[in-house]
Amino acid sequence: MAVVELDKVSKRYGDVVAVQDFNLTTSDGEFVVLVGPSGCGKTTTMRMIAGLELITQGSIKIGGRDVAGMIPRERDVAMVFQNYALFPHMNVFGNMAFGLRLRKLPKAQIENQVQRAAKILGIENLLNRKPKELSGGQRQRVALGRAIVREPQVFLMDEPLSNIDAKLRVEMRGEIIKLQRRLGVTTFYVTHDQVEAMSMGDRVVVMLDGRIQQVGTPRELYRKPTNRYVAGFIGSPAMNFVRAHVGEDGTVSAGDDFRLFPPGSVMEGVRKLGLAEVWVGVRPEHLKIRREGEPASKNVIRGTVEVVEPQGSTTLIQLNACGDLRVNALLEEQLEPAVGARLDLWVGDDAVYVFNPGTDERIQ
Amino acid sequence: MLIACAGAVWVIIPFLWAINNSLKTHADIFKPHAIIPFLQFTPTLDAWNFVLGDPQVLNCLFSSTLVSVGTTLLVLLIGTPAAYSLARFEFRRMKSRDITLWFLSQRVLPPVVVLVPFYILLAQLGLVDTWTGLILLYSTFNLAFCVVIMRDIFRDVSKEVEEAARIEGASLWQIFWMIALPLSLDGLIVTAFIVFAFSWNEALFASAVTSQHAATMPAFILASRSTRGVDFNFAAVNTILAIAPPVILSFFVQRYLARGLSFGAVKG
Numbered sequence: 245m246a247v248v249e250l251d252k253v254s255k256r257y258g259d260v261v262a263v264q265d266f267n268l269t270t271s272d273g274e275f276v277v278l279v280g281p282s283g284c285g286k287t288t289t290m291r292m293i294a295g296l297e298l299i300t301q302g303s304i305k306i307g308g309r310d311v312a313g314m315i316p317r318e319r320d321v322a323m324v325f326q327n328y329a330l331f332p333h334m335n336v337f338g339n340m341a342f343g344l345r346l347r348k349l350p351k352a353q354i355e356n357q358v359q360r361a362a363k364i365l366g367i368e369n370l371l372n373r374k375p376k377e378l379s380g381g382q383r384q385r386v387a388l389g390r391a392i393v394r395e396p397q398v399f400l401m402d403e404p405l406s407n408i409d410a411k412l413r414v415e416m417r418g419e420i421i422k423l424q425r426r427l428g429v430t431t432f433y434v435t436h437d438q439v440e441a442m443s444m445g446d447r448v449v450v451m452l453d454g455r456i457q458q459v460g461t462p463r464e465l466y467r468k469p470t471n472r473y474v475a476g477f478i479g480s481p482a483m484n485f486v487r488a489h490v491g492e493d494g495t496v497s498a499g500d501d502f503r504l505f506p507p508g509s510v511m512e513g514v515r516k517l518g519l520a521e522v523w524v525g526v527r528p529e530h531l532k533i534r535r536e537g538e539p540a541s542k543n544v545i546r547g548t549v550e551v552v553e554p555q556g557s558t559t560l561i562q563l564n565a566c567g568d569l570r571v572n573a574l575l576e577e578q579l580e581p582a583v584g585a586r587l588d589l590w591v592g593d594d595a596v597y598v599f600n601p602g603t604d605e606r607i608q
Numbered sequence: 609m610l611i612a613c614a615g616a617v618w619v620i621i622p623f624l625w626a627i628n629n630s631l632k633t634h635a636d637i638f639k640p641h642a643i644i645p646f647l648q649f650t651p652t653l654d655a656w657n658f659v660l661g662d663p664q665v666l667n668c669l670f671s672s673t674l675v676s677v678g679t680t681l682l683v684l685l686i687g688t689p690a691a692y693s694l695a696r697f698e699f700r701r702m703k704s705r706d707i708t709l710w711f712l713s714q715r716v717l718p719p720v721v722v723l724v725p726f727y728i729l730l731a732q733l734g735l736v737d738t739w740t741g742l743i744l745l746y747s748t749f750n751l752a753f754c755v756v757i758m759r760d761i762f763r764d765v766s767k768e769v770e771e772a773a774r775i776e777g778a779s780l781w782q783i784f785w786m787i788a789l790p791l792s793l794d795g796l797i798v799t800a801f802i803v804f805a806f807s808w809n810e811a812l813f814a815s816a817v818t819s820q821h822a823a824t825m826p827a828f829i830l831a832s833r834s835t836r837g838v839d840f841n842f843a844a845v846n847t848i849l850a851i852a853p854p855v856i857l858s859f860f861v862q863r864y865l866a867r868g869l870s871f872g873a874v875k876g
Contacts, residue, residue: 296771317777329772333790342786343776390776 246307246397246430247272248293253302255288255454262288264454266302270447273428275421277445279435279477285454286434290400293432295319307397317346322391323400327407328383330375336362336386337371343394361393364423381412388420392427399424399431405440417444438478442466450474472523472604475597481528481560484571487601488524490514496524496598499566501546506596513607514598522607525597528560531573534588541590545571549581563587623851629844630655637840655841659849668828669849674739675824676807679746683803686747687754688796692784694755695762696770708759714752723816730817737818745817746807753806754799761795762788794864801861805854825850 253266263285270276278286291297293304295316304311311319322343330339337358344354362368365385375383384404391399404420405413421444424431435441441448442462450457450465450473458470462478469475475483488496488504494511497503504524506514514522526545534541547565559579563571573589581587598607629637636649659665694704726745727736735741765788773787789796811826818827829846832839 294775296774316775317779321775323772323775325768325772327766327768329766329768331769331773331787342773342778346777346782390772394776 247305248398248430248432249303249305250289250293251303251305253289253292253304254300255285255292255297256300261454263292266456268449268456268459270430273430275424275431275433275444275446277433277435277441277448278451279438279441279448280451280457282436284451286436286449286451287402288454289451290323290402290432290434293319293398294321294323294400319398320394320396321398321400322394322396323402324387324391324404326403328375328387330383330386330390332375335372335374336367336378336389339375339386340371340389340393342390347394357393357395358389361389364392364426365389380408381416384408384416388423392423392429395427396429399429401431401433403435404433406435406437420444439480442478448478450477468606468608469597470606472525472599472606475525475599475606479527479529481572481574483525483527483597485599486524486526486569486571488522490520490522496522496596498524498569501544501565502569502571504543504545504591504596505593506598507593510596510598510607517600517607519600521601523599523601523604525599526571526591526595528572528574529576530591530595531571531575531589532591533575533577533579534590543591543593543596545589545591547571547587547589549583549585549587552580552583554580561587563589626844626847626851629840630848632841634839634841655845659842659845665828665846665849668823668825671739671742671818671822672808672824672826672850673853675742675746675822676804678739678743679750679807680800680804682743682747683750683754684796684800687751687799688758688789689784690751691755691758692762692788695759708756711752711755714749715756719749719812723813726813727817737821737823739822741817742814742822742824745813746810750803750806754803757799757802758792758795761792761799765791797861797864801854801857801864804857808850808854 247270249269250266253263254261255263266285266289268276278289280286288297292299293306295311295314295318299312306319306321331342334342340358340361341354344357349357358371359368362371365388367382367385367389370378370382370386375386378386384407387404391401401420405416408416417440420433433444435444441450442465445462447459448462448465449459452473457477458465458474460468465474465478469478472485476485486498486502488498488502490496490511494508495503495505496514504526506524531545545563545565547563547569549561550564550570551560551562553560557576559575559577561573561575561581563573565571571589599605600607631651631653632649633652633654639649694708698704699707730736730741730745733741735744769791770783770787773783778786808824809826810824811830814824814827815830818824823831825846829843829850832843832846
């Protein structure tokens with residue numbers, strides 16, 4: 245268990261910047277998820293913490309010790325790899341005991357620790373098998389077992405669930421969270437799946453092009469994204485973005501069928517920046533149908549239904565507004581409007597996000 | 609199928625000829641009026657008895673074994689770490705790919721070209737007609753082969769597995785010994801076998817730099833002409849003796865050969 249501090253950590257390969265000014269201090273036992281598209285630097289960041297990659301600039305401290313010049317062994321971290329990276333020529337016991345044997349621990353203690361870790365993960369009966377005799381889920385457990393058996397200060401997990409089928413993934417997700425809570429070990433978890441990031445992390449770090457876009461709890465990222473990228477990345481289906489004119493009357497509109505009133509404070513910000521056009525963002529799940537007879541909301545999105553995707557308890561529809569705008573709406577009702585039907589949607593004021601088109605930052 | 613059969617016959621006839629002749633007397637080999645020379649003779653083990661009773665033959669067999677095994681061990685000892693470092697690390701002055709290519713270029717050179725220089729070198733070192741001299745000589749040729757093949761095989765070992773070992777606390781040597789080498793065992797066995805066979809079969813240099821003490825079987829066979837011309841029955845026995853060890857060995861390594869000879873293209 246340890247606090248991990250990354251201070252202005254950068255990594256360059258020649259002229260290519262992989263990670264730039266990564267600042268983050270974890271609390272002890274925190275579960276931090278690094279999320280972003282492939283090539284955003286999340287894995288590189290993790291490998292720098294592990295010591296598999298040297299840092300170009302900045303400093304990394306684990307438990308107060310500066311580990312920049314240390315080899316992985318001295319850092320006391322454990323890593324779970326995307327493709328498990330088990331030692332194929334050793335059985336499960338050998339895999340889990342590998343690190344302990346290298347540390348020349350007494351045999352009885354190794355046996356003890358491996359048994360205990362195996363019990364936690366429910367793989368006691370697999371200890372004599374070779375990795376190739378295991379299923380994907382079992383291999384995953386062994387990889388986790390190898391990580392926890394040494395009781396390291398930090399866990400590093402590099403997309404550990406991406407090779408497992410969807411059903412098992414949800415199950416393992418829960419298990420990893422439980423395991424982490426139980427052991428209380430500071431954990432870095434890399435994924436490109438925002439759902440995984442949102443459901444697992446105490447805090448989530450959203451990265452793009454080697455830079456941190458935002459750090460926050462899942463709720464903060466969802467409610468208060470700092471920029472258009474984070475807003476679009478977090479949440480599924482993704483937020484709708486519409487380029488809209490700023491009106492004199494405090495509206496943002498892209499035609500008669502798309503006219504929204506963002507909160508007054510936001511419009512004040514827009515006026516201060518002197519913007520004539522902005523990006524407007526609305527989450528599909530915040531859109532509601534205006535039923536007949538209900539009073540018209542001032543926030544109007546009107547259009548014809550183009551695609552209907554029933555998803556069980558919810559229905560995803562794609563609306564065509566103002567001729568060329570596509571707006572997705574996730575409706576809670578199990579209703580299936582006919583394709584081609586006209587539909588009136590509305591949204592609450594505080595669910596309308598406005599972004600500066602020059603910087604893509606959210607205007608608050 | 610037909611072509612395969614034809615190929616098999618083509619390859620096997622010299623062996624049959626050797627076995628056949630080894631069971632004949634000198635007179636039977638040159639029997640002028642035999643209608644079916646392959647069958648019309650009285651089988652005898654005289655040639656075998658004579659050859660196996662000759663201390664010079666036994667000495668040559670011993671030399672061959674010692675030199676081949678010695679070469680194989682030396683080549684693997686030096687070659688595998690070199691191959692591993694070329695597979696995993698980049699060096700400052702030269703790309704490891706270029707270094708590998710340089711190694712490979714050593715195999716392109718016709719061996720005869722360096723025959724005389726090597727002889728002079730060995731003579732100056734006082735290593736002519738010694739086992740040590742031959743082992744050093746053969747290692748020079750086979751090292752390149754070992755490095756090139758083993759580099760390819762090591763490159764197929766999953767990098768992540770090695771990184772996992774590193775995180776678990778293994779040093780580079782420990783990774784090499786405990787991870788890379790065991791995972792490349794198939795390739796290592798095949799490489800060892802090929803180096804062994806090369807050294808065992810080498811005749812040109814063996815004839816040139818040995819005479820009595822360190823002469824190997826191929827050198828002995830090349831030199832085995834008596835005053836009566838070639839004694840075909842003795843030559844046949846010698847040939848079989850010379851061929852046997854690599855052939856027998858190849859049965860044991862057969863299951864690795866097919867995989868190994870694809871030069872690491874298929875993961876072992």
